[in-house]
Amino acid sequence: MWSLAVVWISSLLVSAQAQGTASFWKGNDRSGRCQYSFTVDSPKEASCPSAGTGPEMEALKSRLGLLEVLVARLAGGEAPGTVAGAGLKEAYSQAMREKTQLQREKDRLGQQVNELQLRVTELQKEAERLRSRPCPQVPSPSVPQHDSGLRPGTDPSWQYSSLGYQELKAEVAEVPASSPEATEDNTGCGELLSVGEPVSHRKADNIGGRYGVWMQDPEPVTPYDTGMVWRIDTVGSDVRQLFGYENMEQLSRGFPTKVLLLPEAVESTGATMYRGSLYYQRRRSRTLIRYDLASESVAARRDLPHAGFHGQFPYSWGGYTDIDFAVDEEGLWVIYSTNKAKGAIVLSQLDPHSLEVKRSWETNIRKTTVANAFVICGRLYTVASYTSPNTTVNYSFDTTNSQSKAISVPFKNRHRYNSMIDYNPVQRKLFAWDNYHIVSYDVRLGKQQ
Ligand SMILES: *[C@@H]1O[C@H](CO)[C@@H](O)[C@H](O)[C@H]1NC(C)=O
Numbered sequence: 001m002w003s004l005a006v007v008w009i010s011s012l013l014v015s016a017q018a019q020g021t022a023s024f025w026k027g028n029d030r031s032g033r034c035q036y037s038f039t040v041d042s043p044k045e046a047s048c049p050s051a052g053t054g055p056e057m058e059a060l061k062s063r064l065g066l067l068e069v070l071v072a073r074l075a076g077g078e079a080p081g082t083v084a085g086a087g088l089k090e091a092y093s094q095a096m097r098e099k100t101q102l103q104r105e106k107d108r109l110g111q112q113v114n115e116l117q118l119r120v121t122e123l124q125k126e127a128e129r130l131r132s133r134p135c136p137q138v139p140s141p142s143v144p145q146h147d148s149g150l151r152p153g154t155d156p157s158w159q160y161s162s163l164g165y166q167e168l169k170a171e172v173a174e175v176p177a178s179s180p181e182a183t184e185d186n187t188g189c190g191e192l193l194s195v196g197e198p199v200s201h202r203k204a205d206n207i208g209g210r211y212g213v214w215m216q217d218p219e220p221v222t223p224y225d226t227g228m229v230w231r232i233d234t235v236g237s238d239v240r241q242l243f244g245y246e247n248m249e250q251l252s253r254g255f256p257t258k259v260l261l262l263p264e265a266v267e268s269t270g271a272t273m274y275r276g277s278l279y280y281q282r283r284r285s286r287t288l289i290r291y292d293l294a295s296e297s298v299a300a301r302r303d304l305p306h307a308g309f310h311g312q313f314p315y316s317w318g319g320y321t322d323i324d325f326a327v328d329e330e331g332l333w334v335i336y337s338t339n340k341a342k343g344a345i346v347l348s349q350l351d352p353h354s355l356e357v358k359r360s361w362e363t364n365i366r367k368t369t370v371a372n373a374f375v376i377c378g379r380l381y382t383v384a385s386y387t388s389p390n391t392t393v394n395y396s397f398d399t400t401n402s403q404s405k406a407i408s409v410p411f412k413n414r415h416r417y418n419s420m421i422d423y424n425p426v427q428r429k430l431f432a433w434d435n436y437h438i439v440s441y442d443v444r445l446g447k448q449q
């Protein structure tokens with residue numbers, strides 16, 4: 001009639017928030033186990049209670065209750081009369097010992113419950129504190145860049161992660177401007193004062209996206225608008241696919257709305273988009289191509305006189321980046337070199353319709369020593385390194401007076417393999433392709449001198 005059953009109770013911390021159910025926590029030991037011995041024969045003991053929740057306490061109480069009833073019965077002589085008095089006494093005192101022990105266990109567990117509840121309250125306070133003051137964080141690729149018209153604060157989903165972004169930008173703003181007398185002017189043209197933190201919009205998901213070029217037409221032509229984003233993954237020997245995305249958000253999601261197959265293969269990452277056309281260098285040639293997006297056909301083609309190509313004068317990372325288109329406030333440019341210039345960068349302004357060279361400037365910087373180049377407000381800028389996470393824009397060339405100068409504007413290659421850097425005059429940002437990452441950088445320009 002008396003049997004010994006052993007009950008295991010394993011305790012787990014379920015969750016700090018789950019106040020009601022987390023009440024059976026045993027210290028910090030998630031696998032802590034308590035052993036209880038009962039001398040009460042109860043059908044309930046056939047099944048062990050599930051992992052540490054409130055009901056265990058209830059089970060413990062009811063067993064204690066059962067034990068008390070039995071003990072009371074024994075004490076009141078309700079047990080079978082044939083049992084010897086000595087045996088009954090022994091059973092009785094054993095039951096009392098068990099009861100005392102159980103009572104101690106109960107008290108101990110009750111104290112643990114109290115401690116746990118205190119801790120849950122503390123954790124809830126901590127959670128509240130953290131919620132009301134989010135940690136600074138780097139904008140993730142899932143946060144799309146919004147059009148310049150949309151400021152942080154207008155969209156709740158954007159607001160959260162923009163906090164970290166604002167902090168980072170504030171950090172950059174403290175870097176001294178390259179010319180102390182220059183003041184900021186967000187609409188006009190001027191010298192490059194600073195480049196912001198890189199913002200990643202999308203990470204390419206396969207090897208074909210290790211390097212590439214992405215663009216937005218600053219002067220789009222119907223059926224496309226300013227939001228349209230274009231992208232070419234340039235890994236491979238026969239690059240012809242041009243992907244179009246309705247906006248930055250779709251680019252971030254990786255959902256193109258347009259895929260065009262170019263009639264001539266693309267060489268490297270120098271392409272650009274301007275006035276409804278894609279401008280690019282035809283593979284293994286110095287031939288420039290203007291591909292009209294509306295008619296989806298080649299509208300103009302022309303050889304760039306004496307231009308080196310296919311590895312003759314690439315940027316320092318290689319990749320056949322010999323001929324690089326650029327667009328700024330003043331129109332369409334091409335950055336390259338020639339044998340005559342002995343590898344120094346030549347900058348030519350092009351007629352966007354015919355691709356004829358309108359004017360050229362020869363600089364005094366070797367193209368193969370720079371990581372990349374871009375044009376802002378008629379000034380050419382070069383970046384020192386394509387791999388260093390902390391490099392500089394260290395040279396500028398002004399087409400208005402043919403003067404070059406050494407500068408030092410910090411620039412970050414966060415992903416350490418920057419294969420394309422272009423300026424977009426409408427977004428007033430640098431667009432770049434850094435080791436699978438499609439990124440952009442805010443720029444600050446000084447006042448026109
Ligand atoms: C800029 O950096 C490149 C690469 O480190 C270097 O070769 C070049 O001399 C630097 N130019 C200036 C003007 O400091």
Ligand SMILES: *[C@@H]1O[C@H](CO)[C@@H](O)[C@H](O)[C@H]1NC(C)=O
Pocket residue numbers: 390410
């Ligand atoms: C990066 O450059 C900034 C400014 O040029 C400098 O203050 C900082 O120490 C550099 N960081 C590293 C890791 O080199």
